[in-house]
Amino acid sequence: MSEPIRILLVGTGQMGSAIARIVLEKPGLALVGAFGRRRERAGVELGQAIGAGRDLGLHVRSDLDATIALTRPHVAIQATCSRLADAVPEISALVRHHIHVISIAEEMAYPAATSPHTAAVLRRLAVEHGVTIVGTGINPGFVLDLLVITLTGVCADVRSIRAERINDLSPYGPSVLTSQGVGLTPTAFRAGVERGTVVGHIGFQQSIRMIGDALGWEIERIDENRDPIISRVRRQTPIVTVEPGAVAGCLHTAVAYRATKPVITLVHPQQIHPQLEGIETGDSIAIDGTPPVRLSGRPEIPGGLATAALAVNLIPRVLAAAPGLHSMVDLPVPGAMLSDPRRCVSTHR
């Protein structure tokens, strides 16, 4: 058996911890260290930090360069942030040390969507250092883009695409709930959208650009809309209580236009306890094409666990990829990695 692939965890929050727990279960992978941004996390035993249920003999560190020098990882998985600008400094440091980077930052799913310049810089940096950078996640990265593009593959022509993801925010922590305006009055929600504190979903720009580029559609405009989901019943999580008349979440939609026609419609209502008003969660894709294609699943693919799994399952694809900046659309799809990463490949190779 060859040496295990050495994995560095970058970010020890809820998502980073979920990723690390999966890494620990995988043959052929070794979790060699963890970087955390918050200084007060430094020195915490890693098994404790990620809820592994046992000590790992490793500690969270808050100096990235020192962590890299100490742990000599092959692959880093970044789970520290959502925005491109925020993700890039850590990614650049890792790449300069010839470490592959898998990021779950939403805007890293398709960096060119928010900054073609940054995408070009990252691509050059990755090529120069012989490594792969790729962004992933359930959304953006999977349900509303990769899966959509995959399904269009059976179409001789496509007129328009509609994809919807209805999910349940109840398991999420305060930062996610705040970003969706959960618990606000409808007036405060609208003010929050104006001010930019109610963000809704981060990822429509990335998903739409991914679809457009894969199909060869020039998208001329994307209209986004954020509406409050006003609860008719009392909804409660450990973090927040929503009374009737208050906001249970954000109905965020995006419509992309090509030659003045709406061609891609993405709908993503996110709220706590949708089932309390009889709303079934689920993922659905409808392609108006030749032939038409419809696929759906209930309940929705759970976002947190799926994102963590995707990040780990990408490891074999990243190890086999040409150096550069990639997206979920220009690598072979990552299947579940159920064996040593070097064995999860086609036998053509």
Add this chain to the structure above:
Amino acid sequence: MSEPIRILLVGTGQMGSAIARIVLEKPGLALVGAFGRRRERAGVELGQAIGAGRDLGLHVRSDLDATIALTRPHVAIQATCSRLADAVPEISALVRHHIHVISIAEEMAYPAATSPHTAAVLRRLAVEHGVTIVGTGINPGFVLDLLVITLTGVCADVRSIRAERINDLSPYGPSVLTSQGVGLTPTAFRAGVERGTVVGHIGFQQSIRMIGDALGWEIERIDENRDPIISRVRRQTPIVTVEPGAVAGCLHTAVAYRATKPVITLVHPQQIHPQLEGIETGDSIAIDGTPPVRLSGRPEIPGGLATAALAVNLIPRVLAAAPGLHSMVDLPVPGAMLSDPRRCVSTHR
């Protein structure tokens, strides 16, 4: 605008014709010629042969080497046969002329499934001549393998997989209906299975090996079963009439075992007019994993049109691929090609 990609049609039957009609609609592609195996097809005007509704100023030819010399194609799409041994001579001839090959022969979806030796020979030949060989189709190649593998990507673990495709054979011609035993008595059906004239679905071995290799599962045994679908009502197509008590199709299933446990179950009942007995056609995938994933669509993705579209939509991926033998699992997914093939790519490139 750069020169169009020159496409050679290999096979002018029902599938080849559908492929050629799609090629004609695509910007950036030029249909430059067609090879047909049957000598009596030679000289037929190509537009007539494929039902294009207009003359193309080209004729079907039955000498492959001469057709290649005359048409100088970049990519050939093969739609002449189902079996590997039958497909390989044409593919080899094309590759020796440095032509990329996209084949819809079922066994070409994953050549290693029936012959690791032939797969290795094809791979070497493709690498030596700097071109790509890839097999595709709705099944094998998409519903019961690529889509399954894609969905496992969101799983931290997978215990078992069940996928089912219920389709309608009514649009198909006599050779397909015969291979499924449509119109036979149940006794004749069973005798046909014994003799090998009732084949059922060609593709389970390929789909299962594709899934197993992508996930890193060592499959130790595949059990296949072919049962007659005995009609309770009269079912009729332009080709065949099935009286009550006779066979309307073949219920073909395959179960793959790993460490003595059934881990992949593929179910594919194929029959004419299933709706006459209240059976809804459709595709469904259920993954017993962490998290569980279920996705389904009704009616089924229509096989003929989808296979033709997949073959054409693969062109951008084939042009960008490293030389060699590939499968749908080790290339980036082909989205619908709605623009010049060189424009249907990620903007990272």
